[in-house]
Amino acid sequence: MAFINAHFPPFWRNLPRDLNHCVNYSFELIDIPMNLNLFYSKERNQYHSTLIMAQLIKHLPADGDKIIGITDADIYIPILTFLFGEAQLGGRVALVSTYRLKNQFYGLPADSNLLYERVLKEILHELGHTMGLIHCSDFECVMNSSTYVENIDLKFSRFCKSCQGILGIECEE
Amino acid sequence: MKTSKILIVDDELSVRTSLSEWFLEDGFRVETAESGEDALQKMHGGPYDLILLDIKMPGMDGITLQKRIKEIDSDVVIIIMTAYASVETAVEALKLGAFDYVTKPFDPDDLTRLVRNALKQKDLADENIQLKEKISELSGADEIIGESDGMKRVFELVDTVAETDSTVLIRGESGTGKELVARAIHSRSKRRYFPIVAVNCGAITETLLESELFGHEKGAFTGAQYRRKGKIELANGGTLFLDEVGDITAKMQVDLLRVIENKRFTRVGGNEEIQVDFRLICATNKNLEKLVEEEKFREDLYYRINVFSIFIPPLRERKSDIMPLTNYFVKKYARSMGKPEKKISPTAQEMLLGYSWPGNVRELENAVERAMVVGKKSEITEADLPLHLNGDGHASENLIKLDDLEKEHIKKILEEAGGNVTRAAALLGIDRVTLYNKIKKYGLKR
Ligand SMILES: [Zn+2]
Numbered sequence: 156m157a158f159i160n161a162h163f164p165p166f167w168r169n170l171p172r173d174l175n176h177c178v179n180y181s182f183e184l185i186d187i188p189m190n191l192n193l194f195y196s197k198e199r200n201q202y203h204s205t206l207i208m209a210q211l212i213k214h215l216p217a218d219g220d221k222i223i224g225i226t227d228a229d230i231y232i233p234i235l236t237f238l239f240g241e242a243q244l245g246g247r248v249a250l251v252s253t254y255r256l257k258n259q260f261y262g263l264p265a266d267s268n269l270l271y272e273r274v275l276k277e278i279l280h281e282l283g284h285t286m287g288l289i290h291c292s293d294f295e296c297v298m299n300s301s302t303y304v305e306n307i308d309l310k311f312s313r314f315c316k317s318c319q320g321i322l323g324i325e326c327e328e
Numbered sequence: 329m330k331t332s333k334i335l336i337v338d339d340e341l342s343v344r345t346s347l348s349e350w351f352l353e354d355g356f357r358v359e360t361a362e363s364g365e366d367a368l369q370k371m372h373g374g375p376y377d378l379i380l381l382d383i384k385m386p387g388m389d390g391i392t393l394q395k396r397i398k399e400i401d402s403d404v405v406i407i408i409m410t411a412y413a414s415v416e417t418a419v420e421a422l423k424l425g426a427f428d429y430v431t432k433p434f435d436p437d438d439l440t441r442l443v444r445n446a447l448k449q450k451d452l453a454d455e456n457i458q459l460k461e462k463i464s465e466l467s468g469a470d471e472i473i474g475e476s477d478g479m480k481r482v483f484e485l486v487d488t489v490a491e492t493d494s495t496v497l498i499r500g501e502s503g504t505g506k507e508l509v510a511r512a513i514h515s516r517s518k519r520r521y522f523p524i525v526a527v528n529c530g531a532i533t534e535t536l537l538e539s540e541l542f543g544h545e546k547g548a549f550t551g552a553q554y555r556r557k558g559k560i561e562l563a564n565g566g567t568l569f570l571d572e573v574g575d576i577t578a579k580m581q582v583d584l585l586r587v588i589e590n591k592r593f594t595r596v597g598g599n600e601e602i603q604v605d606f607r608l609i610c611a612t613n614k615n616l617e618k619l620v621e622e623e624k625f626r627e628d629l630y631y632r633i634n635v636f637s638i639f640i641p642p643l644r645e646r647k648s649d650i651m652p653l654t655n656y657f658v659k660k661y662a663r664s665m666g667k668p669e670k671k672i673s674p675t676a677q678e679m680l681l682g683y684s685w686p687g688n689v690r691e692l693e694n695a696v697e698r699a700m701v702v703g704k705k706s707e708i709t710e711a712d713l714p715l716h717l718n719g720d721g722h723a724s725e726n727l728i729k730l731d732d733l734e735k736e737h738i739k740k741i742l743e744e745a746g747g748n749v750t751r752a753a754a755l756l757g758i759d760r761v762t763l764y765n766k767i768k769k770y771g772l773k774r
C-alpha cells in the first residue's frame with residue numbers, strides 16, 4: 156500500500172489492519188514521492204489516473220503481489236469527468252483518490268472518521284477489482300458501483316456473501 | 329441471468345480502452361470497433377444490446393453508421409457520444425432514432441443512469457439482478473432480542489405492517505432500539521432489495537439537514553464543488569428512516585410534508601424535479617401530540633406520519649428481556665474481541681435486573697461491552713459493571729434526583745396543609761410516622 160506524496164493522518168497507518176477481516180494479504184506500507192505534474196492536465200485541472208497507475212506499478216517491490224496507491228490528487232480518465240479510484244481488473248495495480256471523498260468538496264464540514272471509512276471502502280473496492288471482481292448489485296456490498304460519494308456511505312466495508320463466494324474467501328464478522 | 333453485450337465505436341484508442349474497462353467492471357460483455365466499417369463488420373458477430381457511437385470519426389460518420397446499423401438490427405439501442413461542438417449533429421441522430429446522447433467527458437453517474445435506462449427500454453434492466461436474494465447476514469444488523477410480552481407485541485406489529493407500504497411511526501425512549509425496529513420492518517417488506525436510508529434529524533442544523541435530505545447542486549452554497557445526492561434520492565425504491573423527527577424545524581416540516589405528499593423534490597439550488605418512491609418510517613422519543621398542541625409540530629404532518637404507530641416499551645418495564653439481551657451482547661462482544669464468552673455472576677445478574685436502565689438497551693449494551701473489556705475473570709462480576717447501584721437496586725444518581733423530588737413534593741404538601749402533619753400525611757397517602765421520618769430526613773420545617 157503506497158501513500159503517494161501526501162501526508163495523510165497518522166491513524167491511516169491502520170488501513171491494512173482494518174482491511175484484514177476481508178483480505179488476507181500482508182500489507183507493506185510505503186511512502187512514495189511522485190512528480191504528479193507529469194500527469195497533470197491543465198485543461199481539466201486534474202491528474203491522469205491511468206498514467207499514475209503505470210508509474211505506480213514500477214514501485215511494486217520484487218516480492219510484492221499487488222500495489223494500491225492512495226493520493227489526494229483529483230484524478231480522471233479522458234472519457235470520464237472524475238474517478239474515486241481505478242484498478243486493473245484482475246491485475247496488480249490500483250489507485251484511490253481521496254479528493255472527492257472529502258466532505259469539504261461538497262461544501263460540508265470536514266469529517267475525518269467518515270473520510271477514513273470512505274477511503275477504506277474504496278481501497279477494498281479497487282482491491283476487489285484486482286482480484287477479478289466486477290460490480291455487485293447488492294447495495295451494501297463494497298463492490299457495488301459508486302458514482303456518488305453518498306453511495307459509498309451506504310455500503311459496508313466488506314464483500315457480500317456472493318462476492319465472498321466468487322473469491323473463495325470468508326470475511327470475518 | 330443474461331449478460332448484456334455492448335459495442336463501443338470510437339476512433340480514439342483511449343476512449344475505447346477506458347470505456348471497455350468501465351463496462352467490464354460493471355459486468356458487461358464488451359467489444360470495440362475503431363471505425364464505422366469495423367463496426368459494421370462486428371455487427372455480424374452480434375446481436376448487441378447497446379452500441380455507444382462516436383458521432384465524429386474519420387471515414388464513415390456517425391449518422392451514416394447509425395442508419396446502416398439500424399438496417400442490420402432495428403432493435404439495438406444506440407447512444408451517441410459527442411463533443412460539445414457537435415451537439416447539433418447529436419440532436420439529428422436522436423431524430424433518426426438514437427436513444428440519447430452524452431457529451432464527452434461523461435459524468436460517471438450520468439453514464440450509469442443513461443445505460444441503465446437504455447437497457448431498461450430493452451427490458452434488460454438490471455432490476456431483476458437487484459431482486460436476487462440478499463443474504464441477511466450481510467446487513468450485519470443486530471437481531472432484536474425480546475421475550476417479554478411487550479416485545480412480542482412489537483414483533484407482531486412489525487410483521488403486520490411490513491407487508492403493507494404504510495408509513496410507520498416508532499415511539500419509545502432513546503436507546504430502546506427504534507432504528508432496529510425500522511430495519512426489521514424494511515427487511516421484511518417488499519422493498520428489502522432496495523436500501524433503507526437513515527437520517528438522524530435531531531443532531532444537525534437546519535441547513536445541513538436540508539442538504540442531507542434533499543441533496544444540493546454544484547454551487548448551491550460556498551464550497552459545494554459538486555452536486556450531492558440527498559438521502560431521499562438514495563432511498564428511492566427503498567425506505568427512508570427519519571429518526572428524531574420531532575426535532576425538525578418549522579421550515580423542514582413544510583418541506584418534508586411536501587415531499588411526502590408529492591413524492592417529488594428538487595435538490596437545494598436546483599430546479600429539476602426529481603421523482604422518488606420510498607416508504608417512510610419515522611421515530612421519536614418526543615410527545616408529538618403535545619408538540620402539536622403547542623403548535624411546535626404541524627398537525628397535517630403529524631397525521632401524515634402517524635398512520636401506524638409502534639411503541640417500544642422501556643427496558644425497565646420488561647425485565648424479562650434483560651438477561652437474554654445481556655447474553656446476546658456477551659456473545660456479540662466475545663466474538664468481535666476474539667475472547668471466550670463469559671458467564672454472569674449471580675450478584676452481577678441481580679444488579680442488572682435491579683437497575684432502572686434510563687438509557688435502555690443501548691446502556692445495557694455499553695455496560696456489557698465495558699465489562700467484556702475490563703473484566704479479568706472468566707465471569708462478569710458486579711465489579712465489572714459501571715452501574716452505581718445501592719441496596720434498593722436504584723442507581724444512586726437517580727436516587728438523588730428522586731430524593732430531591734420527594735423533598736420538594738413533601739415541602740409543597742406541608743405548606744398546603746398549613747403544617748398539619750396528619751392532613752399532609754393523608755394528602756400524601758402515607759402514615760404519620762413515615763412522614764415524620766421523612767421530615768426529619770430532609771430537615772424540613774413543619
Ligand atoms: Zn468499481
Ligand SMILES: [Zn+2]
Nearest residue numbers: 291296315318
Ligand atoms: Zn457483492
